[in-house]
Amino acid sequence: MTGNLDTKVYKIENCHGPLSEEDKVKIAECGEIIRNGGLVAFPTETVYGLGGDALNSLSSGRIYAAKGRPSDNPLIVHICSMDDLGRITEDIPEEALILAKKFWPGPLTMILKKSDAVPLKTTGGLETVAVRMPDNPVALEFIKASGGYIAAPSANISGKPSPTTAGYVLEDMNGRIDALIDGGENDIGLESTIIDLAGDKIQVLRPGFITNEILSDALGIKVETDPALLDPNCKERPKAPGMRYRHYAPEGEVIPVRGEPDRVFAHISEGLVKAAAKGIKTGVLCCLENASKYDADVIRHAGALDDAESAAHIFYTALRDMDDENVEVIYVENFTDRGVGEALWNRLLKSAGSKWEEV
């Protein structure tokens, strides 16, 4: 499609299901767009996806172009039924079946050996394919209506924070894609956990809502994160190509501050005073307890300090809000590293270009 046409928005009334007949008609129209090689953004339980037909290399090419993404960074293929897994993968290991049974539909992406049905364009030239079944009634209906296989990265311009509302998708994608299914705000707000089941070692390539602990319990083995993610100075490159780039970044400079809570508060307060003295527009993303104590131009708070889930939920929205307000320096408190906290810290470091201040 050409860049000067507006993207058509389909608003879903009962986005948490059950879907109404009108909703289903809208979704069927969007499925038709995909079957004809077009692009449609859609909600999932994690973030909005930018969908195209995963089995059509031209569609995948269009996805990379719309996002401005390097085409060696592969796409996740979204399915809506276990019956569809066999067509796109080969040698499915036992562990994949265990995880699928337990966590699909849900925020878990598995890397498996790909079949010939999946074009190399979709997998960025790799012989493996990333697959997930999202836990969202609109997404599942849309995948079905589209023929069963939707390739979808997050629906942001490459490098920007992932969109968690339809409004943010439009901000980046209006005129670049054919349609958008508006299914309200995403539940989780951070991208799925990615687990590699095709390599020498079962490993998490991107942390997410489903933690290593939960995965270890399910498989009865110790599942660890790709070491390249934990140490920004590690010589090895992250195994998920997308984890190699600066990512999830707003226009302003992000400064994560980690340490004991009182010291974090003091350090950020001091940084804010210095920035304000230079006339720099400041922002803070912090826990609820501290929100009224900081003196910054824009303050966004998540939940309590030990509530990583609500921090994860608000994180990308807060970064995009900061951009809307032209904030130049954004201080971010560290939240707990328990649960989804590991994933949040990983995204936070990426958005900051892998640097933080330790106090």
Ligand code: TXA
């Ligand atoms: O929650 C999510 O996963 C969202 C929603 C839309 O489903 N999607 C998403 O896609 O985050 P994207 O493209 O933004 O991130 C996909 C990540 C990238 O880091 C990519 O490099 C990695 O998955 N990936 C995809 N296929 C891979 C493969 N075969 N091997 C290793 N990494 C792969």
Ligand code: MG
């Ligand atoms: Mg992304």
